[in-house]
Amino acid sequence: MKRYRKRISSVLYYVFAVLAIAFFGLPLLWLILTPFNSRASLAVEIPTAPTLDNFRAVFQNKFAVQALTQNNLIIAIGTMLGVTLIASLAAYALSRARIPGRNAMAYTLMLFSSVVTGTAAMVPIFLIIMGMGLIDQHLGVILVLIGGNLPTAIFMMRDFVDDIPASYEESAMISGASPFQIFKDVALPQVRPGMMVVAVWSFVNAWGAFLIPFILLRSSDKLPASTAIYSFYTEAGTPNILLVSAYALLYTLPVVVFYLLVNWKYGFRFFGGIKR
Amino acid sequence: MASIVLKDLSKTFGKVVAVDQVNLTIQDGEFFALLGPSGCGKTTTLRMIAGLETPTSGTIFIGDQDMTNCNPRERDVAMVFQDYALYPHMTIEENVGYPLKVRRINQAERKQRVTDVSNNLGIGSLLERRPGQISGGQQQRAAVARAVVHHAQVFLFDEPLSNLDAKLRFESRGFLKHLQKELQITTVYVTHDQAEAMALADRIAIIDHGKVAQVGSPQEVYLRPQTVFVASFLGNPPMNLLPCKLDLAKRQVQINGSQIDVSQVSQINGIKTLVSEGENLSLGIRPEHISLYAEETAQAFPAELYVTQPLGSEVLVTLQVAETTVSVRLFTDEPPELPRRVWLKPDPKRILLYRTDGNLVA
Ligand SMILES: Nc1ncnc2c1ncn2[C@@H]1O[C@H](COP(=O)(O)OP(=O)(O)OP(=O)(O)O)[C@@H](O)[C@H]1O
Ligand SMILES: [Mg+2]
Numbered sequence: 007m008k009r010y011r012k013r014i015s016s017v018l019y020y021v022f023a024v025l026a027i028a029f030f031g032l033p034l035l036w037l038i039l040t041p042f043n044s045r046a047s048l049a050v051e052i053p054t055a056p057t058l059d060n061f062r063a064v065f066q067n068k069f070a071v072q073a074l075t076q077n078n079l080i081i082a083i084g085t086m087l088g089v090t091l092i093a094s095l096a097a098y099a100l101s102r103a104r105i106p107g108r109n110a111m112a113y114t115l116m117l118f119s120s121v122v123t124g125t126a127a128m129v130p131i132f133l134i135i136m137g138m139g140l141i142d143q144h145l146g147v148i149l150v151l152i153g154g155n156l157p158t159a160i161f162m163m164r165d166f167v168d169d170i171p172a173s174y175e176e177s178a179m180i181s182g183a184s185p186f187q188i189f190k191d192v193a194l195p196q197v198r199p200g201m202m203v204v205a206v207w208s209f210v211n212a213w214g215a216f217l218i219p220f221i222l223l224r225s226s227d228k229l230p231a232s233t234a235i236y237s238f239y240t241e242a243g244t245p246n247i248l249l250v251s252a253y254a255l256l257y258t259l260p261v262v263v264f265y266l267l268v269n270w271k272y273g274f275r276f277f278g279g280i281k282r
Numbered sequence: 283m284a285s286i287v288l289k290d291l292s293k294t295f296g297k298v299v300a301v302d303q304v305n306l307t308i309q310d311g312e313f314f315a316l317l318g319p320s321g322c323g324k325t326t327t328l329r330m331i332a333g334l335e336t337p338t339s340g341t342i343f344i345g346d347q348d349m350t351n352c353n354p355r356e357r358d359v360a361m362v363f364q365d366y367a368l369y370p371h372m373t374i375e376e377n378v379g380y381p382l383k384v385r386r387i388n389q390a391e392r393k394q395r396v397t398d399v400s401n402n403l404g405i406g407s408l409l410e411r412r413p414g415q416i417s418g419g420q421q422q423r424a425a426v427a428r429a430v431v432h433h434a435q436v437f438l439f440d441e442p443l444s445n446l447d448a449k450l451r452f453e454s455r456g457f458l459k460h461l462q463k464e465l466q467i468t469t470v471y472v473t474h475d476q477a478e479a480m481a482l483a484d485r486i487a488i489i490d491h492g493k494v495a496q497v498g499s500p501q502e503v504y505l506r507p508q509t510v511f512v513a514s515f516l517g518n519p520p521m522n523l524l525p526c527k528l529d530l531a532k533r534q535v536q537i538n539g540s541q542i543d544v545s546q547v548s549q550i551n552g553i554k555t556l557v558s559e560g561e562n563l564s565l566g567i568r569p570e571h572i573s574l575y576a577e578e579t580a581q582a583f584p585a586e587l588y589v590t591q592p593l594g595s596e597v598l599v600t601l602q603v604a605e606t607t608v609s610v611r612l613f614t615d616e617p618p619e620l621p622r623r624v625w626l627k628p629d630p631k632r633i634l635l636y637r638t639d640g641n642l643v644a
Binding site for chain 2: 171173174176177178179180181182183184187191192195196
């Protein structure tokens with residue numbers, strides 16, 4: 007009896023696992039397979055006669071290509087550099103300085119971050135960027151994205167910095183190192199994995215951002231891919247599924263490559279604010 | 283090399299007084315231990331000497347120079363941390379050579395000095411490894427090597443042996459003392475282990491709640507503790523403290539119904555000015571200064587046997603005198619057969635008398 011029950015429960019376990027994988031895996035499979043199809047379909051089907059025509063068609067759309075190869079890169083790299091640099095320094099200060107209520111401060115910042123990039127703050131953000139004269143400029147988008155991502159990034163970063171014993175820096179200080187030497191020789195090598203996590207995370211966030219660039223950018227030659235994807239819709243508003251999926255696949259690739267690169271080089275340790 | 287003078291040094295963290303009006307003079311070349319229970323302010327004192335903590339008030343002189351508000355790098359001190367603080371991303375060679383690197387000493391000389399020091403400390407074959415790839419004892423030596431590689435004026439140690447096992451701790455003790463005597467560099471050594479402090483230091487300061495309770499050579503603080511706190515902190519087991527009643531005229535104290543003569547106690551003549559007739563005192567006597575008798579004996583008080591523990595070369599006997607627990611150390615390797623009721627006779631020259639406020643009176 008007991009043995010049967012055990013077997014049944016393990017069968018149920020596998021059924022559930024397969025269902026869960028299918029639920030999350032099928033859309034990805036669709037995304038990978040469809041661009042190589044010659045016929046549009048919403049079903050997952052292995053192409054009988056694989057073709058690259060869809061990609062050729064996508065590359066003919068100058069506007070969409072520029073979005074991907076220029077605008078997206080500018081916005082994502084700009085945001086990534088800003089977030090990683092500022093978050094590292096801020097997290098260091100927040101972790102080392104004896105400020106009363108610094109934990110409360112970190113959590114409050116965290117909460118606010120969802121407001122800054124959320125819909126609620128759109129009007130004030132628009133007005134502020136307009137006041138700064140940065141409407142329809144990539145810098146405006148980058149600044150808003152940096153602001154929105156910073157609190158979470160600081161929070162993640164602080165977890166890494168907290169794990170580094172202060173005695174490393176103190177020991178270097180006593181050895182006679184200057185503040186810059188301490189930063190370069192002792193602190194930086196220690197927080198590098200954390201900086202990589204934050205860099206990838208903020209890059210991905212900025213790469214996929216839709217709302218902020220949609221609102222702050224006007225000229226079609228400045229739009230990133232998330233908005234440029236609409237150029238594959240017909241005038242009547244129906245999407246050309248083949249071209250959209252081909253474009254979407256191209257849109258995903260750099261993120262995957264970037265992740266794999268960092269993972270291979272530094273070994274990913276994603277703690278995301280959770281203490282082990 | 284330099285002397286260290288602490289004048290009225292205090293440090294408070296919010297409401298916590300970690301260090302309270304400490305005055306100490308540490309001689310040039312001396313091995314000085316700061317000893318005290320957990321949380322008494324030893325580390326804070328050491329960190330103020332290093333410049334990692336700013337004093338709330340008071341002054342610090344290193345080699346006659348006022349260093350109270352100087353940066354750590356201006357003080358020319360070397361410190362070994364409790365967790366060693368070896369940089370995990372550098373090899374042992376880079377770790378040991380780091381103080382030389384930041385002082386811009388050229389690579390050839392750096393390599394030479396690192397190799398010399400490492401060979402001296404027995405870690406010469408480990409230079410290519412990283413801290414995570416060597417044992418705790420080797421890490422400790424690497425940390426010491428990094429401290430001695432540039433010739434600082436002062437060495438600071440914060441419980442450098444507490445992460446080692448008992449055997450290694452014993453070996454390292456000898457090694458550190460030998461090294462200090464060889465280099466003749468003023469050393470401040472923080473520990474909560476009284477045996478370590480006694481074994482290593484030329485002088486010991488016993489700290490209690492941020493205050494210096496007593497300063498002296500290991501012999502002085504062990505044989506004549508100035509307060510009950512010091513008496514009960516030093517020694518393993520610590521000094522026995524027995525409540526007694528003083529008879530000034532007869533120069534006697536009464537313990538558990540027996541009269542014990544105290545006329546041979548040193549400084550007994552000065553006691554008149556400190557205590558009054560019939561006052562309750564504590565009689566302090568070390569476990570090794572008590573003789574044990576199976577029959578009633580003059581100058582001895584009765585006690586109930588509790589347990590005997592043979593420890594190899596000695597036997598530790600624990601007894602009960604009224605409500606007080608008393609330890610006696612017998613230097614014999616044969617556990618004696620003892621009756622339930624025995625008599626204890628303290629060595630009359632070794633007796634100490636403490637007032638109820640904890641201060642030594644004779
Ligand atoms: N950074 C700090 N903030 C607040 N309180 C502190 C700080 N550092 C030390 N203290 C407090 O000061 C007192 C003395 O601490 P200290 O570390 O000097 O003790 P210690 O004698 O070294 O103890 P241990 O043997 O446990 O290391 C303690 O009560 C401690 O809680
Ligand atoms: Mg300490």
